[in-house]
Amino acid sequence: xxxxxxxxxxxxxxxxxxxxxxxxxxxxxxxxxxxxxxxxxxxxxxxxxxxxxxxxxxxxxxxxxxxxxxxxxxxxxxxxxxxxxxxxxxxxxxxxxxxxxxxxxxxxxxxxxxxxxxxxxxxxxxxxxxxxxxxxxxxxxxxxxxxxxxxxxxxxxxxxxxxxxxxxxxxxxxxxxxxxxxxxxxxxxxxxxxxxxxxxxxxxxxxxxxxxxxxxxxxxxxxxxxxxxxxxxxxxxxxxxxxxxxxxxxxxxxxxxxxxxxxxxxxxxxxxxxxxxxxxxxxxxxxxxxxxxxxxxxxxxxxxxxxxxxxxxxxxxxxxxxxxxxxxxxxxxxxxxxxxxxxxxxxxxxxxxxxx
Ligand code: 9Z3
Numbered sequence: 637x638x639x640x641x642x643x644x645x646x647x648x649x650x651x652x653x654x655x656x657x658x659x660x661x662x663x664x665x666x667x668x669x670x671x672x673x674x675x676x677x678x679x680x681x682x683x684x685x686x687x688x689x690x691x692x693x694x695x696x697x698x699x700x701x702x703x704x705x706x707x708x709x710x711x712x713x714x715x716x717x718x719x720x721x722x723x724x725x726x727x728x729x730x731x732x733x734x735x736x737x738x739x740x741x742x743x744x745x746x747x748x749x750x751x752x753x754x755x756x757x758x759x760x761x762x763x764x765x766x767x768x769x770x771x772x773x774x775x776x777x778x779x780x781x782x783x784x785x786x787x788x789x790x791x792x793x794x795x796x797x798x799x800x801x802x803x804x805x806x807x808x809x810x811x812x813x814x815x816x817x818x819x820x821x822x823x824x825x826x827x828x829x830x831x832x833x834x835x836x837x838x839x840x841x842x843x844x845x846x847x848x849x850x851x852x853x854x855x856x857x858x859x860x861x862x863x864x865x866x867x868x869x870x871x872x873x874x875x876x877x878x879x880x881x882x883x884x885x886x887x888x889x890x891x892x893x894x895x896x897x898x899x900x901x902x903x904x905x906x907x908x909x910x911x912x913x914x915x916x917x918x919x920x921x922x923x924x925x926x927x928x929x930x931x932x933x934x935x936x937x938x939x940x941x942x943x944x945x946x947x948x949x950x951x952x953x954x955x956x957x958x959x960x961x962x963x964x965x966x967x968x969x970x971x972x973x974x975x976x977x978x979x980x981x982x983x984x985x986x987x988x989x990x991x992x
Contacts, residue, residue, distance in 0.1 A: 681889035686839070689832040690735075690867050698826060698837065702765065702844045705824045709763040710848060717820055718763035720851045720982060723841050725858035726750020727769025729831040733865060733883070738874045740830075744910075744938070745859035747772025749971060753855060754823070756975035758813070762853075763822040765845075767837055769858070770827045775817075776810040831861045835891055842899035850989045852903035853982055854895065859910065864888050892928035902989075904982045906932040910941070921948050932981065934974065943970060947977060 692698070709718045727750065728743030751773040754764050758775075766775065777785075788803045799807045817823035826841070828834040845852040863885035875881065896905050907930050909921040914937050921935035925948050935946040947955040955977060959970040 678889060678893065681887075682891060682894050685835070685889050688867050689836060692833060692836040692840075695836075695840070699840055699844070701824060702826075702841055705763070705765065705821065706844045706847060708821045711851070718822055719761045720853055720986070721763045721765065721845060721848055722757050722853040722855055723765045723767060723838075723845060724750050724754050724757065724855045725767045725834070725838065726754075727772030727828075728859040729769070729834045729861045730829055731831055731861045731864045731885075732870065734874055735867070735870050735872045736874065741861065741863075743859040743861050745769070745772070745857075747774075748778055749941075750855075750857045751775045751778045752969045752971040753857065753975055755813070756969075756972055757855075757979075758817050758822060760975060760979045762979075764817075764824070765841055766823065766825045767834070767841065767858070768825065768827055770829050774825075775823070776814040831864050831888060832867070834858065834860065835888075838891065838895065839899060842895050842903070845903060846900040849902040850904065850986050852900055853978075854900070854903055854905050854907075855978070856892075856905075856907045861888055890928065892924070892930065896929045904985050905930045906934065906978060909933050909935045910938060911935075912938045918946065918948070921946070925950060931985065932978065945970065945974060947974070949981065 706721065707713065709716070709721045726745070727747035728745040730740040730742050733739045733741070747768055750766070750768060752775075754766050754775040757764050764775075768774070788799060788807055789797050790800045792798050814823075826837055828837055842854070865883065866886055869884075869886075892905070892907055896903075905928075907924060907928065909917065909924050911917040911920055917935050917937055921933045924930060925933045929950075931950045933948045935948060936944070943959045945957050947953070947957065949955075957970060957973050957977070959968070959973075
């Protein structure tokens, strides 16, 4: 999926100022106003990122869905079924290289962690807004892309399609749990592809979830691009191969602090730190914890992320979680353990507000 372009080169595309897309002034003003108290250049970067990003398609429909979902799961709702609402982000964001995109840079992530975590959050009694990369792993059918769904079914002698006996229980449980979550208004799925869509959706969800106060939680497992081509610098049409390609990538402004301080200041924030060099992982994760004022940073290394993660909490706790062969169920996902600990930390956090 990944396009292997060199990132350390310079872009020759002409900058066409007229490409600044028309955008709802309200949205831009909301974003700008919401950053009012955040000082320094980070704020300016965030502001100009949103001002210049291509408009999110179906923004109004998405906003309406999110607001309804949040309202349904808020304390004022008559028959509240969830203990909290968590926004799980999952999969990698793309960075388009052309406005009519043929090529893009991708970020590593299958979406398995986000999909598995969504299932465990639902099991723990949470409502989940699952913000996922189109085509990535989905809750309750995480195994389908590899073990094709064709293997789950067979054709009977009468020519009817039926679930193969050995998969019967797994398929029935998955379908039942999925429909129960959706029918009870506990699972909302929102797809993204590009970094522009991802950050606009995150902003929109966070702003809506701010009304939930400390019952809101962000579990940011998506692999988010650090570099991008600003829309106004991007070639309109497919880049022609007339020689080596020189391009300059800008840094994606860090939105985590804005999320924590402005968009949803009382929500419990969990972000992930991915590194390939084990020597810098914990140091980088700690820096994220402090810089972006997260409540928990989950540090993982590319080579071992399925079997080992380290949780660094804002109160100084450091917990290493391992998926071990001697676990009762050796096939159990590491996410089961991660979510259990995070749910406990979130309850402690909510209790501190209840006491006040
Ligand atoms: C992660 O570190 C996730 O655990 C994985 C999950 C992407 C490794 P899969 O989807 O993999 O199960 O295949 N996500 C965060 C990666 C990231 O982009 N973090 C940023 C950073 O490290 C901070 S937001 O700088």
